[in-house]
Amino acid sequence: MTTLPASIFKAYDIRGVVTDTLTPDNVRIIGRAIGSLARERGERAVVIGRDGRLSGPALSSALAEGLRAAGVDVIDIGVVVTPMVYFGTFTLGTASGVMVTGSHNPPEYNGLKMVIAGEAIYGDTILDLRQRVLDGRLASGAGSYTTADLGQRYLERIVGDVKLARPIKIAVDCGNGVAGAYAPALFRALGCEVVEMFCEVDGNFPNHHPDPAHPENLEDLIEVLRTTDCELGLAFDGDGDRLGVVTKDGQIIYPDRQMMLFAQDVLARHVGGEVIFDVKCTRLLGDVVRAHGGRATMWRTGHSLVKAKLKETGAPLAGEMSGHIFFKDRWYGFDDGLYAGARLLEILTRSADPSAVLNALPNSTSTPELQLKVGEGENHALVERLRASARFDGATEVITIDGVRAEFPDGFGLARASNTTPVVVLRFEADTPQALARIQAQFAVAIRAVLPGADLPF
Secondary structure, three states: OOOOOHHHEOOOOEEEEOOOOOOHHHHHHHHHHHHHHHHHOOOOEEEEEEOOOOOHHHHHHHHHHHHHHOOOEEEEEEEOOHHHHHHHHHHOOOOOEEEEOOOOOOOOEEEEEEEEOOEEOOOHHHHHHHHHHHHOOOOOOOOOEEEOOOHHHHHHHHHHHOOOOOOEEEEEEOOOOHHHHOHHHHHHHOOEEEEEEOOOOOOOOOOOOOOOOOHHHHHHHHHHHHHOOOOEEEEEOOOOOOEEEEEOOOOEOOHHHHHHHHHHHHHHHOOOOEEEEEOOOOHHHHHHHHHOOOEEEEEOOOHHHHHHHHHHHOOOEEEOOOOOEEEOOOOOOOEOHHHHHHHHHHHHOOOOOHHHHHHOOOOOEEOOOEEEEOOOOHHHHHHHHHHHHOOOOOOOEEEOOOOEEEEEOOEEEEEEEOOOOOEEEEEEEEOOHHHHHHHHHHHHHHHHHHOOOOOOOO
């Protein structure tokens, strides 16, 4: 029987190295397990798609075989951005979909993102797929295989919804990810003049890593904005479900500040509506939500967790610091970098100077995500010890829904265990550099109390 390494079953998806842990044989049996779960939940068909990675065709074929062996019909929509698989679950008569994607990971990786019966599965449900294989709890059947092309339908749906106030010239950096096959066409259809950067889909990612969350991956985009007459820069990750934004003057507008703009727009239509954001976001976002009459809900990090919370609450908007933005207002409630980019341009084209609008959003002194590397499996235990023992002088609140976030009158500090890699993620924000240093010093003491000699990244 196929040996399924436990390491590939992550908190929000399945992911591994193609030549090692995520082989076609493994994906075939996982596909059968997914199909079995889908059938138990009353589903008879699953939409599948893949990004531009070189391993995509072989893994997608294996996935389809596994699903069909469980008696599930497969609708293959080909090379697409991840949001198009989600779109397919709303438009193709099935509520289940699987995307073969390595997202922002290095070229040798690939993975599976899954929605079953309308639920983005995560945590124990993902772990149970492996257990299902080990226990032999697998359905049998002979599902059909058909193909569908959703590209035009998806673009038309966005163009039918989003209207720009004026034409605008933008630079679009797709980092050779699959968004390059759709983003330029979308923004041209909306009325933009588009300067394309690394929009050729290439699974080797020869230019820079397709992850706009890291400033070094936006340097090329910043340079194009500096040297051309483009008004704004948009960047996408490897599978198109996250958005990066750069202003004319080279400022990176991180997703928690993008959310401020989106919240103002959405709350104008959803009076008193709820806006959900993860624990890594600026505390200033909650202030903006409340100032516009909304309810601010801080939640756990993870696109599947945030999506589930949005579905549970009926909130019209949710987002994460990593760049996953979920619109239930005028859209379906799934994370979609291309749609978020379109909504951003809709707001910004109402102004003669989009960069001024973005730069005027509330801001403070903050760090990017910092990583404290620890041994495999040690990060969760360390954060638990921190939660039990840490005391923060002057803190107004210590939030423990996901890690330890200490709120102060003039800033916050966060330590949380990553669910995908063996690191403790740290982030700090304050009104002044002095306050930032004070909060970091408190966290340094607290971390070294539970991990003596810790090599801190700040």
